[in-house]
Amino acid sequence: MRYFFGLVFIVFTLKLQAQVASNYTISFENAVQHEAQVKAEYSNLKSDTVTLSMSRSSPGRYALHEFAKNVYDVKVTNANGDTLTTTRPNPYSWQVTGHNGSINLSYTVFANHGDGTYAQVDETHAHLNMPVVFMYVPELSNQEIEVTFEPREDLNWKIATQLKQQQGNRYYARDLQYFFDSPTILANYKKRSFKVGDQNINLVLHDEEASEAQVDSYFEDLKKIVLEQRKVFGELPAYDYGEYTFLACYMPNATGDGMEHRNSTIVTSTTSLANGGIKDNIGTVAHEFFHCWNVERLRPQSLEPFDFSRANMSGELWFAEGFTSYYDDLSMVRSGVITPEAYIQGLVGTFNYVWTSPGRQFFNPIEMSYQAPFVDAAKSVDETNRENTFISYYSYGSSLGLALDLSLRAEGLNLDDYMKRMWQDFGKTNTFYTIEDLHQTLNTYAGTDFGDAFFSNSIYKSGMPDYEALLKQVGVVLETKDEIGFGAYVRDQVILSNPKMGTSAYSSGFQKGDTLLQLDAIRLDGSVSLNSVLSTFKVGDVIAIRYKRFGKEKKTNLTVQTERTYALSLIPSTDKAFTKKMEQGRGAWLKQSE
Template sequence: MSKSMIRTIFSFIFFLSSFAFQAQISSKYKISFENATHHEANINATFTNLQADEATFAMSRSSPGRYALHEFAKNVYNVKVTDGKGKELIATRPDPYSWKVKGHDGTIKVSYTLFANHGDGTYAQIDETHAHLNLPATFIYVPELEAQEIEVTFDIREDLNWKIATQLKHQQDNTYYAQNFQYLMDSPVEIANFRTRAFKVKDQNIVFVLHDDAASDEQLDAYFEKVKNVVLEQKQVFGELPRFDYGEYTFLACYMPNATGDGMEHRNSTSIPSSRSLSKGGVEMNIGTVAHEFFHIWNVERLRPKSLEPFDFSRANMSGDLWFAEGFTSYYDDLSLVRSGIMSQEKYIDGLVRTFNYVWTSPGRQFFTPIEMSYQAPFVDAARSVDDTNRENTFISYYSYGSMLGLALDLSLREKNLNLDDYMTLVWNAYGKTEIPYTVENLHESLNQFAGKEFGDYFFNNYIFKSGMPDYKKAFKQVGLSLEIKNEIDFGASVRSQRIMTNPKIGSSAYTSGFQKGDKILKIGEINLDGNASINSILDTFKVGEKITVIYERFGSQNEKMLTIATDVVYELKLMEDNAKELTKKIKENRATWLNSKV
């Protein structure tokens, strides 16, 4: 066979393979930003290979990593539809978030305008500083084509020196590729005049993209060193990084004054916006979000609850496993900071104390278990409502609750010469690395396998399926921490400028006396309040059990109630001093294996 014939055959094969590849791309988008000043994007979408006589296209109602409804269709307008030949079609609206079209020729072309001005991890923001895009808030989609391939072209503002950063696969120029709808919607995009830093872990790239006009290169370099330390420290928990789909993981850090603080995990990237520049405290304040979101590459992105698979963009997504998916991640974010030397042990303990008091003094445990607290996510996870709720008494964040359970499990395992790192590795190998979605029963069985049936059953039956409080005093003592319980006089509600700002805590003096959110405290006993007075400091001048008269205002009328001075439980947690008799060599070793670096 001649060389020319061989070249002809290879060219023909390449043509056929290219044609086959293109034929699979059924959704194509082009997005441009001519009117970025007024927060608008112009989007043109072409959908082919349509089989249904009546085509449906829609906007997402939810977003990966979020659990509430967000109704992104509210910011879509100027919708126009044609068939593949340019014939105008009429779109009807069967509901607030979708459109239906008849009479197409297997193709529909949809153009629309998107308004976007909320730069967090859930929504999108377009202005002359950037196009910060969460794709469920950006692109319509055709449910019929969800399993087919997708192409996106970004027509960027070269006059603003914009560049593109995303986990989407780069094809050519400003065109990117997603293998299906799920991957597209899981791929945030930052388009701006950003800077990058990168390093390799074995054969994979870790890329840090920074959009922060106020930060110096020196501040970026110093911050990137912290990011590297977090990555390498967390890698030690599982012993490896996951295999990223295209050999790369990208931090999309937008630290601009127009951004809204947030962190949102994705399969091969994370969106971590903040209004704090690295030049204005962001080096210290933003690193915790980096630590939390990176840990999600294992826990939630690949080690994934079965209840979230597949993610449904047409409704709220509920899971009873967020105490583990979000809560254990919250335990490890600060733990990795202290292990890597970014946070001092003293500061770490201070943070534990605040979370510890929030969780274990809350009345919410009498209403919901950790699993049931996780079920509340669609109502609390960036969800908005106009009616009042009683969350102060009924809800404990699954982030905080789960982090305290992670702490309890870790320290309890250490009493058996085991640890949570190794349990997480076991679960990772069984359900994360294999990407087999897990159930709470799988987590329970894995703990039984790891630490013994008696231990595993006791932990889950008392602290996961019920709302018991672990024996922290014993657990803390083995790592050189002393837990003390104090009773301090407390009103039982937050008061600012004399106004009660929260629902009174069940069982508190404010609750028992019948005070309500919105009441204005005018006088306690013989003491007239002014706007700057601390109500608890005033109550401290009385004795526990003493009954005093309180004058207050409600709905414009003055009223009087009797208040009984009462206390509330406050927990104190302290590191034992190095010269303390209780701090034995063994306890020092236990603390070191818990808090010291694993790198």
């Protein structure tokens, strides 16, 4: 009996400790001016001085965003309505004293950027990413949260979110991490659903121009991608509450983006399904859904727990984001949403961007991943030299995913099974991984010699894999071209990018902002293509060039040099060069597996 009463006491104590300690209400009376009104009740407070904070970052984004900048009309009272004293220790916090264990708070948020990170409130919708909108009390971070949404009934708004519905418009999150990872849309949306096993996959679509038939067509492509990606891992994750929801906003007032969350994703675009969005928007859907395995559950140790008070850095983004980027288009071609020809042509831009970039001499893929806080929707006013020093970890990782997949296939293996092993060992068991775990898992799967060679050459260093041989085995031709070029982006004779290292423009000392006036005897007046003029010369020719910098005309000599580009093309199945082995390799790589 003593054991029984002891157990009851423990359960009762735990329940008290886990009570709902943060209770929010959000309304949108002044939506026309992009304002949301937030009220909060915080209880179970233990500290004499309580900190109220606005997040500085958001899940899935790695830079600082300082969401406090759009918060105003802050009022803090006790349970009796008496105003409490607040101080500002920093730009993103308020400190409160004189409370009796609970605090009432009200404030206004300005929100007019509808994408995967920020929020937007107007008379078409309330598009909410939680860290942008809701203050929090750090000492209550591990306690339960409830929020009541007050939708504009006059605008026919409905609520869509991964949060657990309690009753009516009241929703629940088990803690702050889950709450801030749960974007919410209030709008007059359309909805489609289908079952995979005992779980629901939902499309919530806010698109006022799309017809029902267009929504159905788009949903069919979405279903194909979901089922195709499931084959990579052998199963869907076990979603909380048995549902995964695509929160799609394809409105002219939105901003194109996509952001993954544990059981949902925000996908935004200005392109309606009626205006090309069926084709243009589906790639983001494919990318974000793959994240429900890779990064949401198959998760780097470096991102756990996500810290809302600072920038979050990870050296694994070449895998978490880059391999996801490899699989988004791959799953579309495997499922028949795009053709093999379109898939190969889609690789060309990324391939050239990665493998012609000077950035590889400065940073390997791990170090490129470290740059995320500086580039992932980060803003600054000073100039950078990203053209020469940075390669997106999305693109770099995608190209490495292609190389690893084809390298494994040359050994009778494949990347799908490596991803499946990572899922079984880490994602499914909620074990966070490190770069060393990625390396050792590849060694276990493909052999130590193979794994060590790949990581030594392409991850710890910046070596380029032998793509020509790798692609040839699946009947894809890689052509290397060295063509005369200037080496900087020029429009209306003005240089608009930093010249790329090793090019004519860089070697001749040109800068971003220079205006080109005359090349040899040819005046450049906007009607003449610079590269077409350069192509009339030979490599090594030295040409006199006049230009303007800081309002003054200058002269210099330019030595004609080449720039490297790559082209990719499928060998037609009717071509004599297309062997049976290539056919089998391409079929296993690109076709929908049975």
